[in-house]
Amino acid sequence: MNKKVAFYTLGCKLNFSETSTIARSFTAEGFDRVDFSEPADIYVINTCSVTENADKRFKTIVKHAQKANPEAFVAAVGCYAQLKPQELADVSGVDLVLGATEKFKLTSYLNDLSKNDFGEVHSCDIDDADFYVGSYSIGDRTRAFLKVQDGCDYKCTYCTIPLARGISRSDALENVLQNAKEISEKGIKEIVLTGVNIGDYGKGEFGNKKHEHTFYELVQALDEVEGIERLRISSIEPNLLKNETITFVAKSRTFVPHFHIPLQSGSNAILKLMRRRYMSELYVDRVNKIKEVMPHACIGVDVIVGFPGETEDEFLRTYNFLNDLDISYLHVFTYSERENTAAAEMEHVVPKKIRAKRSKMLRGLSAKKRRAFYENQIGSSRTVLFEADNKEGYIHGFTENYVKVKTPWNPELVNTLQEVELTKIDDDGIVRFNFTKVIA
Template sequence: MDKKVAVHVLGCKVNQYEVEGIKELFKEKGYEIVDFAEKADVYLIHTCTVTHLGDRKSRQFIRKAVKNNPKAIVAVTGCYAQVSPKEVEEIEGVDIVLGTKDRRKIVEIVENAQKGNQLKFIADSNSNREFEELPIFKPSRARAFLKIQEGCDRFCTYCIVPYARGPVKSRDFNNTIAEIQQLVANGFQEIVLTGVHLGTYGKDLTDSKNLFYLINELVKIDKLKRLRISSLDPDDISLDLLNLMTQNEKICSHYHIPLQSGDEFILKKMGRRYTLDHYRKLVKDIRAKRPDAAFTTDVIVGFPGETEDHFTNSAEFIKEIGFADLHVFKYSPRKGTPAADYSNQVPSEIKTLRSSHLMKLSYELWKQYAGKFLGKEGQVLVENLSNNSWEGHTDNYLKTKFEKSLQQDITGEIVTVKLEKIGENKEVYAKLI
C-alpha cells in the first residue's frame, strides 16, 4: 500500500514555493500526496509566524492533523516552528519540530520518527550560512519558480523574519545559471526569481556576483522568453539594476516594491532604509522607460503610534503612486521585535477599519490600471484550463481569461489576445486573436 502524506502551508509565497519542493521530496520516495482532510500516514504543516493569526492558524492545523489520524507522524516546519519551538512541542501529537533548516532531510527524519525516533530540535537559524536547495516549484508547464536567496539581516522593527530565517544566504551563481538553462531547455517560458530578501542576492558570495550580475547573465539565455522578479526593496535597486530591468524586454514589466507605509514618520519608526522621495523617484524613473509598468506593493496598517493623520498620509501617497495592486497587512506585535514594546499600540478595531479602507482602495486602483488596457492587445502566458476558459498572465501580471476556441492544448504558450472586459475578482476577460 502506498504511503500517504498530507501537507498544509501557511504564509508567504516563499513558504508556498518551499512546500512544493518538500512535496517533491516525498514523491521521490514513493509517497502519495493527499488532501489534508484525508487520512494520511504523515501530516506536514509548513508554518508562518509573521502575525499572531499565522501562529493561531498553524496551531489549528497541527491539531487538525492529530485529530485526522492520531497514529500518523505529525511534522511541523517553517517560521513558527523556528521561532516558538516550545509552543509547538507542547501540542499533543507532534512528533517532529524542524523549523527553517534541514528540510532537505525531511523524508529521512519522518521515516526515523516512524521507527520511534522523534525529533524535537531546532537548530539556531544563524548557525548555517549555506543556502539549502529544494526541488523547484513548477505549478504548470509554463512557469517555474526558483528560490535563489534565503534570510534577511535588515531587522525592521516590526519584523520577525530575520529571527526565523537567519542571515542572508545565496544560491550558488553557476548552479543558478545552469538550473535556469535546463528549465528553459525543458520548455518553461517564464522563470520567477524568488527569495526572502531577493535584492541582497550575492551579498554572502565570495566572488561579488550580485543580483544585477546574475540577471544580466540570465537574459542572455536564448530561449528564455520572460524573467519575473518577485520582489525588491527600494534601496536594493541600483542604477545599473534599474536600467537593466527597464531596458531588457525579457524582464517582465511588473515591479513589486514593498512600501510598508506612505508616511515618513512611520516609515522611519519601522526602520525602513528609504524615504518617500526615494520611492517616488524610483517609480518615476521606471515609468519614464516603461509607462505601462505595473507597480504592486505591501502595506502595513496600525503600526504602533500610527495616527489618523499618518494613515491618511499613507493612503494619499498610495493614490499618488497609482499602484496596480496592494497587499495589505494589519500590524501584529511579534515578541522579540522592537516594535512589540512600543507604546501607543493601535486598537484592533482601528486596524480592521484601516485595512478595509485600503483593500477597497486597492480594488479601485486595480480597476483603473487594468482599464487602461481594455481594447488593446496583450501577450498572455497560458497557464491552465478552467471551466472551458484558458487562464494566464500578461507580462505586467494582469490575470487574464479567454474562451477555449482551439482544440489543441496551448498550455505553456505565449499567445496574443485582445483585452475586453474587467471581472469582479481582479481578472480581465479577453479574446484570442
Template sequence: MVKKKVAFYTMGCKLNYAETSTIASKFSNLYYQHVPFKSYADIYVINSCSVTRNAELEFKYIVRSARNKNSQAFIIAVGCYAQLNYKKISSFIGVDLVLGSNEKFKIIDYIDGKLLKKSYPTIISNTETKNAYFPSFSVGERTRSFLKIQDGCDYKCSYCIIPMLRGASRSESIENILKNIRFIFSKGVKEIVLTGINIGDYGKMYGKSSRLYTFFDLIKAIDQIKEKGRIRLSSIEPNLLKNEYIEFFSQSKHFVPHFHIPLQSGSNDILGKMHRRYKRELYQEKIKKIRRFIPDAYIGSDIIVGFPGETHKHFLETYNFLKKLEISSLHVFTYSPRPNTKSIMIQGHVSKKIQWKRNQILRNLSNKKYRFFCESQIHTKKTVLFEKNSKNQEYLYGYTENYLRVKIPLNSYNLLYINTLQDVFLTKRDKDGIMIAKPINKL
C-alpha cells in the first residue's frame, strides 16, 4: 500500500500549535507519511488564525505555496479563520475542505478515497457548535511541548473576535492535565508551555458558569509532580495574575520566571474603550510585584496601536507609561478591525500612516528595553534548554529559564547538550541580540 503524504502548517498562537499536533496524530503512520510542509504532499492541513487581517492574507499565501508544491493536492483549512469565514475561505482556489472548531478534531472522518478526488466540491462543515472541549498537546516536534489547559473566553474586549470563534471559557480537569504532563515528560520533553485562550480564567468546565477549580489549584498541583522539567506560562491577563500567584512562582520548583502580560494600552481612556477589565495602575502594580519577588523575570507585553479614538495624547500616555515600566519587551500590533466586534463602531479612525509611525516608535522602545534586560543578565548563571541543531550552524542555541536566547560554539562534544538542561554563564550579547554563554558543567 502506498501511503499518502500529509503536511501541516500552523498560524497564530501557541494553542494552535498544540491543536495541530493533536490533529496530526489522527493521521495514522500506518496509512499516512508525515512530511514537512515545504515538501510535496497529497494532503495539506492549514491551521489558520483570524486575530488580524494580516493573518488572513498569510493564509492565502500559504494556500498558494501548497498548490505550487502539488497543484492536485487536497487542501484542508481548520482553525479560527476557518470558523470565522468558512464561506469565503471555501471560495479560495485550492481549498477543498473547511472544518470548524469541533470538526477539525474529527478530520479523519472527512478523509476517504472518494473525498480526495479533485472533482468533488468544497465541503463546508457544521460550524455552529463551539463549546465542546478537546484536549491537545504537542510531542515529538520540539524540545518543548505546548499543553492546552483551557479554551474559549468569557471576556468581551471590543476589538477581539476570538470569543465568537472559540466559544465560552472551559477547562481540562486537573487530573487530566497532570496525567498529560507526566506523559509528556516521560517522552523526553524538558519544557511544557501551558496554553489556552485565557488561562488565568482556568476552572470553568465545558462552558458552565460554575467553577470546579481555580488557576491557583492547578499551579499548586502541577508544582507537586515528581518528574523533572520546566513549566512555562503563556499569556495571562493582568487582572487574573493575583499577587499570591506571583509569590508562589517565586518559590516554585517547576515554573520558570517568565511572564507574558498583555497591556494593550497605557491610556485608561483607551482601555475603557477596549473593554479591558483593569486600569494601568493595576498593571503597574503587578509589574512591581514581580520585580520585588522575582527580579530576573522576563516580562513581555502586548500593545495595540491605532485603536479607534486613540489621539496623539493617548499614544503619549502609552509611550511614557511603558518607558518607565520595568518590562523586558513588547509585542506591538496595529489595530485591525474585525467583523462583528464593537470597536468597528467607535468613532475616531486612525490613519494607516499614523498607525505605522506609532508602531515603529514602540518597536524601537521594545528593542531598547530588551537590550537593557539582556545586559542586566550578563555575568549571571542560568540554565539553558538546548534545541535540536539545524544543519550548517556554527552554534548551538537554546533558551534560559527567563527566556533569553542563548548560543554556544558548536562542536562534536556539546552536541550531547541537545534537549538537555545545562547550567551556563552568560558572558555577553552579540549584535543580533543573542546571549553568548559558556557552559559550566561537563557531561
C-alpha cells in the first residue's frame, strides 16, 4: 500500500506553484496525495513570512495535522522555514525543516518517516540560493500558476523576502515556454505568471546577472504558445511595467486586461522611507496608460498602512490618492515589524490601534472601488472561466477582467469558457449574467 502525503500552502501564488512541483516529486516516488484534513503518513507545510499572521498560523496547521494522524511525519518548507528554521523546528510535532535550496529535494531527506524526538534542520545560507528551480501548479485549480522568476534584488525596508528567497534569478525562456505548453496540453484554460519580482524577468536567466531577455520579450513569446486560452500577469512593480508591455497586452491574443500593481503608499515621503523605486506620479502614469488603451481593465493595488512615520496627514494623502485613482480593488496590509529589516528600527512607530483603524478605512474604500468597477461592467459582454467548487449551490467564475460571477451549480460548466452578458450585482456583491455562447 502506498504511503500518503498531504500539503498545506500559506502565502502567495508562487508558493502554490512550488507546492505543486514538490507534490509531483512525491507522486513520482510512489506516494498518494490526499487532502490535508485526511490521515496521511507525511504532512508538508509550505510556509510564508510576509505577515505576522502567517507565522502564527503555522502552529495551528501543525496541530491540525497531528489531530488527523498523531504519528505522521511533519515537514516545514518555504520562506518562514528559511528565515527562522530553529523556531519552526522547536514547534511540537515538527520533524523536519528545509530552507530555500533544500525544499525541492524534500523526498531525499525522508528515510523511514518515523517521528523525530526533535525537529531536524537543513537550511542554507541565503547567499547560496543562487540557482533556479522551475515550478508550476497543476491539478489543484482550473488555472495554473507558472513560476517564471524567483528572488529579489530590491531592498525595501519592510520586506524579508530577499532574506528568504535570495537574489533575483529567472527561468530560461525556452523552459517557461515548455512549461506553458505542458500546462495547456493538460486542458487548463488559464495560466497566471508568478514570481517574487516578475518584472525583473531575464536577470540571472543563465546564472549571470545581465538580462538575456526582458519581461516584455517573455510576454511576446508566451502569447504565441498554441493551446493557451488565457494568460494573466500577477503582481508587477510599477517601475517595471513598461508602456510597451501595456500596449502589447491591449492587443494580445491571450493576455487578459487585469493588472495587480503594488503601490504601498500614496505619499512620496513614505515611499522614500520604504525605499520603493518610484514616486506616486509614476504610479498615476501607469494607471492612466492602462485605462487609455484598456478602459475596461481591472487594476488591483497593494497598500501598506501604519508604516513608521505615517502621520495622519500622510495616511489621508494615501487614502485620497487611491480614492481619486481609477482602480478596481485593494489588497490592504497592516504593517507589522519584521526582524532584520531596516523599518523595524525606525522611529515614529504607529500605534497598533491606529494601524487597525486605517486598515479598516482602506478596506472600506476597496469595497467601494470594487462595487463601482462592477457597476461599470453591467451590460457588457465578457468571457467567464468557471471554477470547480460548488459553493452553497452556486458555481463561480471570473471574467477576463476579473469580475467575479455566479450562477446555480452545473458541473458541466467547470473549466469551460463561456461568453456572457453581465446583468446585475447580487446582495453578496457577486455579479449575475445571461449566457450568450460557449467558447471552449
